[in-house]
Amino acid sequence: MTKAIVLLSGGLDSTTCLYWAKNQGHECYALSFDYGQKHRSELNQAKIIAKAAAVKEHKIMQLSMDLIGGSSLTDDTLIVPNAGEQMGVPNTYVPARNTIFLSIALGWAEVLNCHNIIIGVSAVDYSGYPDCRPEFITAFQNLANLATKAGIEGNQFYIHAPLAKLTKQQTIQMGLSFGVDYSQTISCYRANTHGEACGTCDSCNLRKQGFKAQNIADPTRYISNN
Amino acid sequence: MTKAIVLLSGGLDSTTCLYWAKNQGHECYALSFDYGQKHRSELNQAKIIAKAAAVKEHKIMQLSMDLIGGSSLTDDTLIVPNAGEQMGVPNTYVPARNTIFLSIALGWAEVLNCHNIIIGVSAVDYSGYPDCRPEFITAFQNLANLATKAGIEGNQFYIHAPLAKLTKQQTIQMGLSFGVDYSQTISCYRANTHGEACGTCDSCNLRKQGFKAQNIADPTRYISNN
Numbered sequence: 001m002t003k004a005i006v007l008l009s010g011g012l013d014s015t016t017c018l019y020w021a022k023n024q025g026h027e028c029y030a031l032s033f034d035y036g037q038k039h040r041s042e043l044n045q046a047k048i049i050a051k052a053a054a055v056k057e058h059k060i061m062q063l064s065m066d067l068i069g070g071s072s073l074t075d076d077t078l079i080v081p082n083a084g085e086q087m088g089v090p091n092t093y094v095p096a097r098n099t100i101f102l103s104i105a106l107g108w109a110e111v112l113n114c115h116n117i118i119i120g121v122s123a124v125d126y127s128g129y130p131d132c133r134p135e136f137i138t139a140f141q142n143l144a145n146l147a148t149k150a151g152i153e154g155n156q157f158y159i160h161a162p163l164a165k166l167t168k169q170q171t172i173q174m175g176l177s178f179g180v181d182y183s184q185t186i187s188c189y190r191a192n193t194h195g196e197a198c199g200t201c202d203s204c205n206l207r208k209q210g211f212k213a214q215n216i217a218d219p220t221r222y223i224s225n226n
Numbered sequence: 227m228t229k230a231i232v233l234l235s236g237g238l239d240s241t242t243c244l245y246w247a248k249n250q251g252h253e254c255y256a257l258s259f260d261y262g263q264k265h266r267s268e269l270n271q272a273k274i275i276a277k278a279a280a281v282k283e284h285k286i287m288q289l290s291m292d293l294i295g296g297s298s299l300t301d302d303t304l305i306v307p308n309a310g311e312q313m314g315v316p317n318t319y320v321p322a323r324n325t326i327f328l329s330i331a332l333g334w335a336e337v338l339n340c341h342n343i344i345i346g347v348s349a350v351d352y353s354g355y356p357d358c359r360p361e362f363i364t365a366f367q368n369l370a371n372l373a374t375k376a377g378i379e380g381n382q383f384y385i386h387a388p389l390a391k392l393t394k395q396q397t398i399q400m401g402l403s404f405g406v407d408y409s410q411t412i413s414c415y416r417a418n419t420h421g422e423a424c425g426t427c428d429s430c431n432l433r434k435q436g437f438k439a440q441n442i443a444d445p446t447r448y449i450s451n452n
Contacts, residue, residue, distance in 0.1 A: 062290055068330075070337030089375045096333035099373045103329040104294075107322035111296030131373045139369040146365050147325045147357045149315045 003114035004160075005029045005105045008058070010046035011187040012207055013120030013163055016171050018053050019178035020162045021118050029112065030058040031105050035097075036066025036074045039191040049184050061104055070095050073189060080189045083205035089128045090202060092189055098131035102140050102159065109157060110150050117144075118160045125168040125206050137161045168210030176216075183219035196223045229340035230386075231255045231331050234284070236272035237413040238433055239346030239389055242397050244279050245404035246388045247344050255338065256284040257331050261323075262292025262300045265417040275410050287330055296321050299415060306415045309431035315354045316428060318415055324357035328366050328385065335383060336376050343370075344386045351394040351432050363387045394436030402442075409445035422449045 004026035006018045021028050030050040032043055043060060050058035069075035071094040078091050098121065105117045121132040130136060141159040145151035163171050175182065187207045188197035197204050199222045211218040230252035232244045247254050256276040258269055269286060276284035295301035297320040304317050324347065331343045347358035356362060367385040371377035389397050401408065413433045414423035423430050425448045437444040 059293060061293065062288060064288055065333065067285060067287065068334045068337050070333075093375055094333075095336035095375070096329055096370075096373060099369065100326070100329040100333060103322055103326040107291065107296075107320070107326060108294045110321035111294050130375055130378045133372070136369070136372045139365070139372050143325065143362070143365040143369050144322075146359070146362045147322060149319055149321070149356055152356045 001025065001027045002116060003027045003029065003112055004116040004118055005031055005109050005112070005114055006118045007101055007105060007120065008032050008046050008050060009120075010042035010044070010049060010185060011120070011203070012175070012182060012185045012210070013122065013171060015049050015180055015182075015185045016175035016178075017118045017120040017162060018049065018055070019175060019180050021116075022053060023178050026116060028053065028055045029108070029114065030055045031101075031108060032058070032060045033063050033101060034060055035063040038073060038080070039186075039189055041191045041193050041195045042186050045184060045186045045195055052181070052184060059108065063100070065094065065097070065100070068095070080201055082200045083202045089130070092127065092202060093129050096131070098136070099140070106144050106148065106157065110148050113150075115150070115155060115157050116160060117157065118162065120163050121161050122163040122166055122171065124166060125210065127202050127206075134161070134164050137164070167213070168206050169213035172210050172214050183221070186220075192223060196221045198223055227251065227253045228342060229253045229255065229338055230342040230344055231257055231335050231338070231340055232344045233327055233331060233346065234258050234272050234276060235346075236268035236270070236275060236411060237346070237429070238394075238401070238408060238411045238436070239348065239397060241275050241406055241408075241411045242401035242404075243344045243346040243388060244275065244281070245401060245406050247342075248279060249404050252342060254279065254281045255334070255340065256281045257327075257334060258284070258286045259289050259327060260286055261289040264299060264306070265412075265415055267417045267419050267421050268412050271410055271412045271421055278407070278410060285334065289326070289330075291320065291323070291326075294321070306427055308426045309428045315356070318353060318428060319355050322357070324355075324362070325366070332370050332374065332383065336374050339376075341376070341381060341383050342386060343383065344388065346389050347387050348389040348392055348397065350392060351436065353428050353432075360387070360390050363390070393439070394432050395439035398436050398440050409447070412446075418449060422447045424449055
């Protein structure tokens with residue numbers, strides 16, 4: 001049985017990836033980050049999901065990215081916009097976030113003698129973040145194999161992005177085929193401490209559209225006044 | 227005046243880089259990591275050095291890499307070897323450390339609108355760490371420009387490794403020409419809480435040889451019983 005580390009935020013995409021990895025036959029290790037995100041209640045969901053999926057280990061790393069700021073997800077002086085409110089890359093972009101998360105996953109992978117890292121990025125229904133594109137994933141995999149003792153010894157690392165070319169609807173289809181319970185997941189950038197979603201941010205909007213396109217009931221728990 | 231982030235451990239190499247960056251005319255930001263290293267007294271020296279060099283800002287990020295372990299620098303179950311005791315890459319190698327440190331520097335750089343990151347790696351007098359080689363630096367720079375909003379908008383990041391091809395002696399020569407006070411620096415993997423060096427680990431050994439080759443007094447404060 002090969003090992004895999006899955007970056008698990010507690011959202012729809014990363015949860016689908018976790019079940020994809022299980023379905024591939026991997027022994028799964030989940031990695032989450034308490035990185036100063038305003039919507040850190042997602043970590044409660046990540047714990048529930050990791051337990052339900054019976055991962056081998058779930059690690060939550062502390063990382064004070066709020067000390068750096070520069071994103072409305074981590075910086076109190078910036079406001080999370082509604083879907084479509086900002087042109088181009090919205091201010092929910094967290095500078096270098098996926099690079100940082102993958103780097104730490106790489107370190108853990110090398111210690112575990114694990115050579116598969118799975119990340120739930122997609123370049124179809126997404127917010128235009130540069131570190132969600134396939135060329136980023138390819139460049140990171142290239143780096144990983146130059147950066148590590150295992151890599152230069154020929155024990156290659158593979159960065160898997162199984163959702164890379166999927167729409168949100170297709171991601172949901174895939175997850176349902178693996179038995180994902182999407183009521184456990186939270187994708188909202190403004191999630192409250194009860195794990196309820198705003199329904200209006202970009203992430204909520206993409207998720208909503210996915211369930212709508214699939215023509216199934218949206219199991220998301222929304223904040224009641226929305 | 228262009229900005230630069232310098233990765234500053236408090237050691238000989240990173241301190242030389244800081245002064246190199248100043249000499250290049252950069253406005254310098256120093257970034258250190260409290261990453262679970264046993265020799266964390268190096269951070270006291272980093273603070274002294276950053277202040278002496280009058281950096282614009284010195285940030286110390288918390289990062290619990292000891293939760294991952296796998297290196298004698300962060301893992302209580304592994305012992306830091308003496309110089310030459312281990313063949314190949316010694317167990318002082320910290321999996322993916324430079325990738326992680328550069329990634330976090332990249333995040334801060336993007337927020338600061340800074341496009342220069344400086345790291346004190348060398349592939350001459352070093353311990354064989356894969357993430358100290360020029361091909362790693364090149365791959366990281368390539369990644370940085372794909373991973374970020376600034377990068378894809380054409381505002382390139384540059385990863386500078388000014389010591390890449392220098393021996394320890396040449397590094398010391400360069401630092402002295404910029405007025406570095408090496409008595410402020412500590413390179414030891416076993417540094418005690420007073421910032422004193424063991425004199426026998428690989429890092430101490432490389433440093434000792436550098437001062438010897440340069441034929442100047444070694445200003446390192448060694449633990450008295452060595």
